[in-house]
Amino acid sequence: MNFSQDTTALQCVNQYAVKVNGGSGVLVSSLHPDVAYVLTARHVAEKKQVVESYDGLKIKVKKCLTFPDRGKTKGLDCAILVIDPVEGLNYAPVTTSAIRPGMPCWMIGYPESRAQMVGNAKQIKNQDCTVGSAESHKFIINATNGPQKIYINGFSGAGVFIDSNGRLELLGIEYGVDEAPIDYNEQAGRLVCYTMNHFIQLLADKKLPPLAPDYLGCFSRISNLIFNLNFINNTTLAEVQVYLNRISQNLIDNGLPKPFQMVEKYGSHLLIPSTDPGAIMDRNLWVGLLEFYVICSAIDSVQCLASEYIEDSAKTRRFLYHNSSQSWLAKLREILDFANQTMSSHGVVVVGSPEGNPLIEPDEIHLSDIITDIASPNPVAQKQEIDAHTVSKLESLSVHHLTALNSKCLVKNEYRLRGKSQIEFVKLFKEYYGEFIKGRP
Structure with a gap:
């Protein structure tokens, strides 16, 4: 990604940066809708803090x-x-990506060399960098072309961003040069930065809401990302997305719990058990969950998916997420174990993951082998019979991958959806998904 030439990305990430006294900072959101933060360096914020946004707003x-x-x-x-x-x-999305030496990155802040320019938008600068060495709490970045100290001063507290699948995310905060230059004419190419770990720990010590992506504040912030369909005809795609966005917005307006409320209430129960707990912050999880709720709304012909609906449905219908691009079927035993413990017979599990071309459901032989294994007795148990009740329950469950389900129900039926009114579309949508996901009893 050529960040310097990407005007849209540059404008977006610039709005995360704020001026803090004579240095820089980054706007980030928290898991609570009434609390937000500016991350910066301590030496920048030691005196009375004067904070201004990209467009000059006093904060x-x-x-x-x-x-x-x-x-x-x-x-x-x-x-x-x-x-x-x-x-x-605008609040910067915090990355969940691992730091790797050699990664390209960009430092966004307010260097001293631009301090006399009129307006914060003119004072802001993005500096191309590369990650050098990296540890769990600290990493080094190498600024391209080794700028002189005058061009680095003021960057203290600036955000360091990486490209994560076409999206710029906050990797850490710069706080100084690795080796202090003797004078302003000497190059200052090696800069030291903190990862998010110190900031996460500081909030935990102070018992304040943890850092969180802004989209956890409300599903409306990601509603435009749902159902990324590979249609052939752009007109049909536009029509279908309008209809689906109307359904999702209606759910949001009618009391669909906000993502941060779901994190507090359900937490790891939204994840396949062995999934990294940090995946709860993945945007793909929340996009997939909103798609799942749109499907449930259409199948059950309900316009309000409040907390009571979600809790009542959990016994028969669940969405589980895993943040690996490997085959989701490698996690099938965990999924079935989880469903066996938490769901009733004839339940449906819809799995979300970033896998590129997933199968829609497990092969019958693969499924049968895992069910037999789960229902088999402990090797040291006195009774060696397979648990017939467990077999019967697991065989009644349905497990599908959301991406493949959307392809089967929408992409494969593109020509049938063309030119339909919203009422006609919803009827077909319910019919197609209803083959895989049953309505509530």
Whole structure:
């Protein structure tokens, strides 16, 4: 990705950056809708904080959080400014990607060399960089062309961003040069940055809401991403997406719980058991879950999916996510174990994952082998009979992959959906998905 030439990406990521006193900072959201943060360097925020957004808006700081300057946390140059969320501000998505040496990245901030320019939008600068060495709490970036110190001063507290599947995400916060230049004419190409781990720990120590992507605040922030369909005809695609977006927006307006509320209530129960708990923050999970709720809404002919509906449906219908691009069928035993323990007979599990070309359902032989294995007794048990009740229950369950399901029900029926009214579309939508997902009893 050529970030310097990508105007849309540049404009978007610039709006995450704020000016903090004589340095920089990054806007991030929390798991609570009434709390947001500015991540920066401690030495930038030590005095009374003056914070301005990209377009010059003054942002009121409620509290400045730093680690105790003693013991193991002595000298940690990171700070968090607690602010009220402001309508119209954009908050940086925090990456869940691992840091790897050699990764291209971009530092966005307010260098001293531009301090006299009029307007924050003109003062902001993006600096191309590459990740050097990396540890769990700290990493080094190498600034392209080794800029002089005057062009680096003011970047303290700036966000470092990476390209994650075409989306720019916050990797860490820069707080200084690795080796201090002797004068302003010397190059300062090696910069030290904190990963998100220190900031996550600081919020945990202060018992404040953890960092979270902005889309956890409301499904409406990702509703335009649902049902990414590979249709041939762009007109049909546009019509279908309008209809699906209307259904999703109607659910949101009628009380669909917000993602952060679901995190608090269901947490890891949205994930296949062995999945990294950090996957709860993956955008793909929440896009898939919203698609799942749109499908449920159509099948059950309901316009309100409040908490009561979701809880009542959980025994017969579940969405589970796994953040691996490998075959989801490798997790089939875990899925069936989970369903056996938490769901009733004849339930349906819909699996979401970033796998590129998933099968819609498991092969019968593969499924039968796993069911037999689950229902087999412990080798040291006195009775060696296979649990017939468990076999019967597991055989009654249906398991499907969401991406393949959408392809089967919508993409394969593109020509039948062409030119239909919304009423006709919903009828066909319910019919197609109803072959795989039964309505509520």
